[in-house]
Amino acid sequence: MSLRVDNLRVYYRTLRGDVKALDGVTFRVADGEIMGIAGESGCGKSTLGKSLIRLDGRMRYIEGTVELDGEKLPVDDQEAMNRFRFTEVSIIPQYAMSAMNPIRKIGKMIAELLESRGYRYSGIKPELERRLDLVGLSREVLKRYPIELSGGMKQRMVMVISTLLNPSLLIADEVTSALDVSTQKAVAEALVDFRDRDFVKSMLVITHDISLVYQIADTIMVMYAGKLAEKASTQTIINAPKHPYTQLLISSLPEVGVKYADRQLTGIPGSPPGLLNPPVGCRFRDRCPLAFDKCVEEPPFVEVAPGHEVACWKAM
Amino acid sequence: MLQLNRVWKIYRVGAFGTKQLTAVRDVSFGIEPGEVVSLIGESGSGKTTIGRMVLRLNSITRGSITLDGNDISQVTGSGLKEYYRHVQGVFQDPFSSFNPIFKADRVFEMVKSQYFPRMKREAWWNKLDAALADVRLDPGTVLNKFPHQLSGGQLQRMLIARALLLDIRLLVADEVISMLDASTRIDVMNLLADLKARGLGILFVTHDLALGNYISTRTVILRKGVVVEMGETAKVFSNPRHPYTKNLLGSVPQLHRKWSEVAAELHLDDRSQVMHCDYHDRFPGECGRPAADPDQPNLVEFEPGHFVACAREAITESDLVTA
Amino acid sequence: MTEIKAATEAAHDAGPEFSTPAGDATALAAAPAGAPTGAGAPVVRRSRGEWLHFAIRNKKVVGGLGVLLGILAIGVIAPLFLQYGPRERGVGPRNGAPSADHWFGTTTFGEDVFTQVAYGIRATFLVAALAAAVAALIGMTIGFVAGYVGGIIDEILMVITNIVLVLPVFVVLIVITSYLGINNIPTQALIIGVFAWPWVARAVRAQTFSLRARDYVDLARLTGVRPLSIIRKEIAPNMASYLVMVFILLFAGAVLFAAALDFLGLGPREGMSLGLMLQLATEWGALQLGIWWWFIPPGAIITMITGAAYVTNVGLDEVFNPKLRET
Numbered sequence: 001m002s003l004r005v006d007n008l009r010v011y012y013r014t015l016r017g018d019v020k021a022l023d024g025v026t027f028r029v030a031d032g033e034i035m036g037i038a039g040e041s042g043c044g045k046s047t048l049g050k051s052l053i054r055l056d057g058r059m060r061y062i063e064g065t066v067e068l069d070g071e072k073l074p075v076d077d078q079e080a081m082n083r084f085r086f087t088e089v090s091i092i093p094q095y096a097m098s099a100m101n102p103i104r105k106i107g108k109m110i111a112e113l114l115e116s117r118g119y120r121y122s123g124i125k126p127e128l129e130r131r132l133d134l135v136g137l138s139r140e141v142l143k144r145y146p147i148e149l150s151g152g153m154k155q156r157m158v159m160v161i162s163t164l165l166n167p168s169l170l171i172a173d174e175v176t177s178a179l180d181v182s183t184q185k186a187v188a189e190a191l192v193d194f195r196d197r198d199f200v201k202s203m204l205v206i207t208h209d210i211s212l213v214y215q216i217a218d219t220i221m222v223m224y225a226g227k228l229a230e231k232a233s234t235q236t237i238i239n240a241p242k243h244p245y246t247q248l249l250i251s252s253l254p255e256v257g258v259k260y261a262d263r264q265l266t267g268i269p270g271s272p273p274g275l276l277n278p279p280v281g282c283r284f285r286d287r288c289p290l291a292f293d294k295c296v297e298e299p300p301f302v303e304v305a306p307g308h309e310v311a312c313w314k315a316m
Numbered sequence: 317m318l319q320l321n322r323v324w325k326i327y328r329v330g331a332f333g334t335k336q337l338t339a340v341r342d343v344s345f346g347i348e349p350g351e352v353v354s355l356i357g358e359s360g361s362g363k364t365t366i367g368r369m370v371l372r373l374n375s376i377t378r379g380s381i382t383l384d385g386n387d388i389s390q391v392t393g394s395g396l397k398e399y400y401r402h403v404q405g406v407f408q409d410p411f412s413s414f415n416p417i418f419k420a421d422r423v424f425e426m427v428k429s430q431y432f433p434r435m436k437r438e439a440w441w442n443k444l445d446a447a448l449a450d451v452r453l454d455p456g457t458v459l460n461k462f463p464h465q466l467s468g469g470q471l472q473r474m475l476i477a478r479a480l481l482l483d484i485r486l487l488v489a490d491e492v493i494s495m496l497d498a499s500t501r502i503d504v505m506n507l508l509a510d511l512k513a514r515g516l517g518i519l520f521v522t523h524d525l526a527l528g529n530y531i532s533t534r535t536v537i538l539r540k541g542v543v544v545e546m547g548e549t550a551k552v553f554s555n556p557r558h559p560y561t562k563n564l565l566g567s568v569p570q571l572h573r574k575w576s577e578v579a580a581e582l583h584l585d586d587r588s589q590v591m592h593c594d595y596h597d598r599f600p601g602e603c604g605r606p607a608a609d610p611d612q613p614n615l616v617e618f619e620p621g622h623f624v625a626c627a628r629e630a631i632t633e634s635d636l637v638t639a
Numbered sequence: 640m641t642e643i644k645a646a647t648e649a650a651h652d653a654g655p656e657f658s659t660p661a662g663d664a665t666a667l668a669a670a671p672a673g674a675p676t677g678a679g680a681p682v683v684r685r686s687r688g689e690w691l692h693f694a695i696r697n698k699k700v701v702g703g704l705g706v707l708l709g710i711l712a713i714g715v716i717a718p719l720f721l722q723y724g725p726r727e728r729g730v731g732p733r734n735g736a737p738s739a740d741h742w743f744g745t746t747t748f749g750e751d752v753f754t755q756v757a758y759g760i761r762a763t764f765l766v767a768a769l770a771a772a773v774a775a776l777i778g779m780t781i782g783f784v785a786g787y788v789g790g791i792i793d794e795i796l797m798v799i800t801n802i803v804l805v806l807p808v809f810v811v812l813i814v815i816t817s818y819l820g821i822n823n824i825p826t827q828a829l830i831i832g833v834f835a836w837p838w839v840a841r842a843v844r845a846q847t848f849s850l851r852a853r854d855y856v857d858l859a860r861l862t863g864v865r866p867l868s869i870i871r872k873e874i875a876p877n878m879a880s881y882l883v884m885v886f887i888l889l890f891a892g893a894v895l896f897a898a899a900l901d902f903l904g905l906g907p908r909e910g911m912s913l914g915l916m917l918q919l920a921t922e923w924g925a926l927q928l929g930i931w932w933w934f935i936p937p938g939a940i941i942t943m944i945t946g947a948a949y950v951t952n953v954g955l956d957e958v959f960n961p962k963l964r965e966t
Contacts, residue, residue, distance in 0.1 A: 040497040151359075180358035181523065185567040185575060208498065211569040238571060252502045254530040255571050256553060260509040265530075267506075268499035271467050373857055397863035405861055412854040417876055426862045475858075 008064030036213030107142030152183030547622030699954025714760030773832025778839025786847025
């Protein structure tokens, strides 16, 4: 399968005007690829994830096309997307732990979910149980209520449910944010496992934690203020990034083994621009140490090396 | 300066309070001026509870907390108010720390009316400006604004400035940067490191080992309310002795090393290595888990400034995946 | 750019989440502690003045308040222009139908019904406002203290609240008023207020529990602020919208209680009130005699006051709680 996104633009309408949360992104995801989408809050990564499955009623689709396995996804139509949700495109939302109906036993909830899609629960149950074993959950959880499970268990449960019908594309939106470190590792490794076993074809892992996505993703795409900044293989992004934002971001992350006394890290001064009226040209211009006069013209997102795309005049 | 002595926190739960939940179990450590002590643990480890007990926001069930030798575990009223001149806290969520219907600088006004009621306005402005300069904030940008008009990073710094207005000696920082963006986190961390250099003691509560390593002098690793390892940060991180610590270090996603590499380095696949117990090395015949309270393992000083708890039967296989 | 918790944007709106106080208020959902989350939709940050913008545009608020204020206006202004007193007999024909001279007709004793209605509105508003104030005061005090202090004090206060709650209020009111005899409005208001507060206490307590756990309350404690001040300055202002709605509901309830008591003849017999009009009308067989203008106006006005109050309340709930809005 492959995902093609072309010039996708999704805004949020508010009283004060349109917030240009996602302002023209174009990229490809190959079959079997795990792509990490990294960025800070407000960069548009969550919007991108949700716009591919269209689950947020406040979004306004403006333009752009999305193609999955050669078939056009009707991301502008809430109703038409219904056919694709859960079967072709699936999402593990933020706060997935709260995504389960608290007054339903988990097994019952899954049964209702499947029946609403026209699948028989009894037919799918054996596969469901096999997957529970895979993620390390006992089959007993089907008879429990969500409140009886720990955070990590709930997260893994939602992962299993979301991928039950083997979707082509899985969108994992901040799935490890609220978890303990050891559970994070288990969940992240389960995600890779799902891809390796072909339960999902490709995955978009949306997170603010670059070190997590370094562990499991094949490629990383960095977003800033609603636009794409850089996309390359994981090793390249971490070790040889070309976009100033990526470079500054990576160098501002403390690591185990790095002490203030030895090497003082620096952050990026300022803050991202508001998206109601984003600045003309490169949106990172105001905070970029390398900005020069050409930056008032918006740099295109182009390939500067095989498999390495950047949106920066200095990098070209 | 600040010393925790065998501090316990036990909650009563259940109908009529019949059952007990022990959140913090017999924890002892101290903080000296200019020292940053990191309390590292996952959720349920009791680290936030300890921070709140130091701030006297929760009561202390057993044991004592002393400041310069004075027991402050039970003080109330004006004694407590006096204590808060020396010890203050900053919390995790900057937006929750400000009352949303008032302007953000109201927190400074509250400090003035409670602690400096008779100070002249002129002098107060100067003091406030100095405190804001210390946290590298421009008064013109942050004063007279509502919390939602400011960023999380600015709000956290304002809270630190508020604490500095009181000339505190110890700051309890409870996950203060976990809700900030990566690019602002490091600025606040550097600020804390600067304050430490000026003699402020910091109790840094966090779940993030990388952050703990960045600025702390000493580290305390907590698990389910019990100290499992503690000591000088460099020693604990470079030579972790307790299985839990090794497991934590092995699970942290690192930026230039994959999990597999770290696991190999820590020999996490070698069970005998992981479960090796230093207590039994030092005191072969003894059991490191006292019969009276088997959940409370004894600590042994593995090397000067590095303490480890007894590991035998402490960790089961399922514990290593904490879900 | 602010770090935002997308799923809990309501947490930062100008007020806590609440349902209409039929039952307990819902506590705010807390986001799981964790790292900064993606922006999702932009949070609509409302300044304090913005709720006014929404209030003016909400039909229920405007309609309900309009009706209430209109009726109040009649009660306040009309008596200044009326020629007769409410109890003046013989100012018109007996049992006269509505006419140009007597807009609502006359009673069996030749009293002008419109005058009676006007004075009745005054009495009703007065007793209801006083009763609501008494109940609000008691309920909020108990609610705040129980919610903030917790522990054994909370248990004791809740026992008291529960006892008063299960008392059949109406029956108790009947017993007390018939035993003591009520001769004036303040007494009636006091007695109603003393029994109408339990649900207020529980609702306020629930809200206080949730607000007490906020970090800014902890920060106030760290500044050495005393508990009473914290309740006054940190917690109550965050519940201001809720407290307004509580008052409106108490008001509407008190109107009904007072009218019912008056109807049974247990209210003040001097002066005039809407319930008293109903009582007199029934006593003198207005229904059988077809003197509809004696009892329909007071009944209709009572209904309109109560109905308008409830509608305003629902509208205010929409204004203060953005999730209920249709947009």
